Amino acid sequence: MLKARTLEDFIPNYERRATEPPSQTPNSLQRSTRARVKQNTSANLERAEEPTLHAPYGYALSVFYNGDQRKAGVKLYQPDSRQISFWYDTTNHLPYCLSTLPVSQLESVREITDHPGFDHFESVQKFDALADTMRTMTKIVAKDPRSIGGSVNSIRERLSEAWEARIRYYNCFIYDRDLQMGMPYHLRDNQLMLRECLDHTDQINVHEIFDEEAVEFRGYIDRWIQLFQCPLPSIRRAAVDIEVYSAVSTRFPDPNEARDRIIAASIVDSDGIRCVYVLLRKEEEQSTVAGSETVQVTYFQREEELIHAILQILDEYPVILTFNGDDFDLRYIYNRAIRLGIPRQNIPIILQERSTRLSHGIHVDLYRFFFNRSIQIYAFSQKYSALTLDSVSNALLGEGKIKLETPISDLSYSELIAYCLQDAEVTLRLTAFDDELVMKLIQIMMRITSMPMEDLTRQGVSSWIRNLMYKEHRRLNYLIPNSQNILEAKGEATSAATIKGKKFKGGIVVDPKPGVHFNVAVLDFASLYPSVIKVYNLSYETVLCSHDTCRSNTIPTLPHWICKERKGLASLIIGSLRDVRVKLYKQLAKKQNLDASLRNLYNVIQLTLKVLLNASYGVMGAESFNLYCPPLAEAVTAIGRYAITETVKKAEAIGIEVLYGDTDSVFLKAPTTQQISELVQWSESQLGMELEIDKIYRYAAFSHLKKNYFGVHTDGKVDIKGLTGKKRHIPAFLQKAFMDMVEVLSQVQSPKDFEKAKVDVKEIVKTCYQNLKKKQYPLNDLALKVMLSKPLHRYIKTTPQHVKAATLLEKAGYEIKAGDIIFFIKTSNELGVKPIQLATIRDIDTKKYIEYLESTFEQVFDTLGLEFQEILGISKLDTFFM
């Protein structure tokens, strides 16, 4: 149980200091007093009542440092007033770093004691996990964060060795005060107090599910459940989008220059308010298009007025959503406002190097959030690949941007209004669909990682996991090691990677048995790597630990040993998160007797955990991760390889044919129920890991290639893995023909159905071939679509075809940047390619396309016993002379 240290036990952090002198901040949750951008009549936005003392709680969304007050501040979202309120630190927390030198010695270092920001020294005890010993260290406390680090004269630059000196101050504050981001707090005597809130815990029988676990582990489980069972507020928010006049339509307006006028802005909020502000571009012009019942349109004669109206909106909402507002919309608004002479202090926007923030509310740039690879892959199963508002919204909402035929600057007012409004509309809806899935995901992830909303939505998984781990270090009084300390103590990886250039060996892929197989069971380990980390007590401090007595506790195939004396932090954290996901929330999400909205919530929780867990092993092997530990990463994969090879051996030993396997799965040919359950039980008892049935294929087809197969579920749904026909970059006509074939194959019930299916497939390919020869496909369907992963000039070693095409585009005056998807066709001219914008149907190289058709279908024909050439009734020579 959690009784040893409950959430309340951490609150005295605040109470203990209640006797200290009151700060200059008033004793209440206060609203920002900067109401300088006064309400404009153009927008009919309801303004909530001033918060009263009877609405005394708010959800911690963000923490920042206020330089004037020299204090950390917290932005809280009050569900009652639906506004942001501010709380400033009353605990006198100060920035610091640590040194191994004793106070007595440091006192004579004048470079530090004379530093204008120096405050005092404190002798502290810290647990050094790498050495498994307590250490006496000196806390060097400063008056402000910049005195610790961030300038050339900072204290950390004057020390030969500084510890915990590169942690942002507001994060340090969060860790030390155990602030639970995303959780509700109320105020008592100007102290922040965590608000009690456990919803629906009666449905969770924690004791039963996690009965066998050790006390330490149970503590983690209980803490996670407390975070997840607390209600999530629906946050009042508005999406904002602007349009800028542009004289040259292919040029993107420069947000740093902000030379051109802002001609429209749209605001769509979570209460259904939809407004568009439009600039009248000719003197004395009258508004030409009226609003409607659902859209309020306001016309402005002067751009300054329009900008003031936007600034008011930015200051009004607790959360402002944009799509690429960091780099464009908010940056443009700021610079344009400056250019028009609006005083800096009247602009509630804070420009930073890579992000743009708001002084009052919280700016969430959804582009940054959806750009996150883990979010793309694990939360949204790679449903979108191009990182544009149009692509993301089409994939997730089934609705995209309005297609434009004319440049923005030539649109009529009504067209401009519709276009601009749609952008804000879909931006808001990206956070609203599926019962606010994205907002919930963000809030849950904030609770797990203790990160402010702005940082969480902008930073990647390594920073999420770093925050999670750091906070745990501080909670347990562990010294946070420097990257270099870990590397010195643990060394590099010892296993040789299969792929040249990689640092260590990864997962195993079992050679597939080619052919069509009926009744295939796919078994896999539920979150293999997190399970390995949990079961084998893996963490940077437990791998190759300092105890001689642990050296006998080795792991398969590696010389590494694992600590037997102490539980590893990563093992406890990742292991408990894994268990909470697999044993609790995945089950709850499936429980039919629960209310649909509750099931949905539980599903978001398990999805959020999935996102985090899937990245948890990867960061351990990433040099950029602050707790980078190569022996740990390779220990994880080595144990993973052991688990899967032993499983294959065991399956074969009990008479099951293993058709294929990849990293954490085995594909079994027609196993009996009894065989499966024997294997599952063996895994549980011998490996300590849960092997489960992932899916059953009516039939699956393999070629001789790894990571290339398709399987048809019992309900006819088809999985296609790795086959070219499914890849994003191949021409649409091929994708279409391939999907037609898949449809035919999904109908196959038994071996005898294949004869009919083969006839249909032949027909599909034949039609495709004839259309190609007759050049009957539109150019668009023939384009290859390849992403430019870096700027053109960075392609040094080779010049791939999409780079060739992009270069032609650039010469033709198009702006080309990294991340763009280049559409090009294969041509018979010397270069071999042309960007689609510059090509006509006459340019296409028919022979090349027939080759693509062949290679794409050949992957499947291999397994079905079909011949491409034979289908077309032509010889190789024919294709050659075409």
Next chain:
DNA sequence: ATCTATGGCAAGCCGA
């Protein structure tokens, strides 16, 4: 200032 990992395939580039 920012960045999860390795294994595997198709296609094309490019130097020997």
Next chain:
DNA sequence: TCGGCTTGCCAT
């Protein structure tokens, strides 16, 4: 012409 290498996309 061959084979190693680069690139992009995908599997897990």
